[in-house]
Amino acid sequence: MNAPLLRTSRLTVGYRADKPLLEDLDLELGGGRIAVLIGGNGAGKSTLLRTLAGSLRPLAGSISIAGTELRDLSKADLAKQLAIVTTDRTMAGGLTVEETVAIGRHPYTGIFGRLSSRDRAIVREAMEATGIAEKAKEPLGRLSDGERQKAMIARAVAQQTPLMLMDEPTSFLDVAARIDTMALLRRLTDASGGRMSILLSSHDVGPALEVADEVWVFDPAIHTLVCGSKDEMIGSGAMELPFAGRGIVFDIRRGDYSSYMNKQSE
Template identity: 40%
Template sequence: MLELEHLTLGYGERILLDNVSARFSAGQLVALLGRNGSGKSTLLRAVSGLGRILKGSIRLAGRELQTLPPDKLATIVATVTTERVRIANLYCEDVVALGRAPYTNWIGRMQAEDARIVARSLGLVGMGSFARKTMDQMSDGECQRVMIARALAQDTPIILLDEPTAFLDLPNRYELGALLRRLAHDEQKCILFSTHDLDIALTLCDAIALIDTPHLHVLPTAEMARSGHIERLFRNDSVSFDATTGTVRLKQ
């Protein structure tokens, strides 16, 4: 579904990922972990076609990323960014309808099937009753659900999210993580999201991709917890990681 083949990424003279290879499958929720500045956003941008690849290649649904024209790429990968979105003059259903742009005719007119997909996408994220509300009237968590619905309406096999829980409180973080897990499993999407929430990654995700510059370790979640990679990368004087329970604790 999503394959990295001997991929090297960086900027200037700094190499963030060097000759890394990995494969992510349909029906998987994968957390992308790493320290600040390690290259999480850089990797997501590269996969979405917005970042420069120094060496190697990325394959999306069996196609080389570099060979995909923008209109075709938009039917394979959808991206949800970390920015707070507040669109005062558009209803939620109009925002979600933007995801149908790769499929509408040259004047952007939606057909009945497009409207059905928009309604279904809102329903899948539990926002069906918000269709005729504007996003300036909603909480951060509700707005994030609407943006995920837009990505679902884009009807792509791969969805990328950059820090989707960044502005949410703890209950909403877990609720959003559970939503992403359900969508990956039920809709057979390959969902890759960057996060600093170790607890959510270890509790809800099928696999973890850990950037330990310039390496990328990808393992099923339970194996990653036992591997020592997380403990080694995030060990410091104030935080400890318990591989037995998969939890992060503040040291007393």
């Protein structure tokens, strides 16, 4: 395994110091790997991702990416360390795919955002890598949900960061686009030659597990994350921790959750 690319040390996250959602996390994510966060609503998936992305201060502890401490980095320098993909609503329907992807170069360009020929080449490569290059001149507003999400992933790729954080990147997509997007994440990570890793949260456990190397599950009982390789986690039964007591089991053959009732009837 490569040297850890993302590392946290005794990280505590939450909105209020007297009510931390997760405590004393010592997380590690190696280069070229995909980790999937699994947890129920309100468990703190988004809170953890926001904290790692620097938009929420940690209650305690520290975060480093590729050896760089995130604390005290300016927004522009932070943007060179990590890129995000969300499903936030945007007002960017009037930007073309190319213009949107070019926003990924903002941390590297001057005050007017003028792109160098190198920036242009990186934008083009990002669009090609995500399979959205033929829509380069289309406004975002005319794309399907799946295509728009590819454009947002291309924006993150163009940012050329060691880490990508994705908060429910497939939540508004249809089934084909979900599977397609997950496979895209795998290709991007493999193509980086170990220089880029992805941490994503997803309710869409099946397709996410297909491409994941690691699984990080929330254990709400003790405010922590249980982490391990996909096989370890499935083998140890840790997959059922987030939904303990809710009549949900992890179906090993399907690689997804199912109801306790189904299991019994088989």
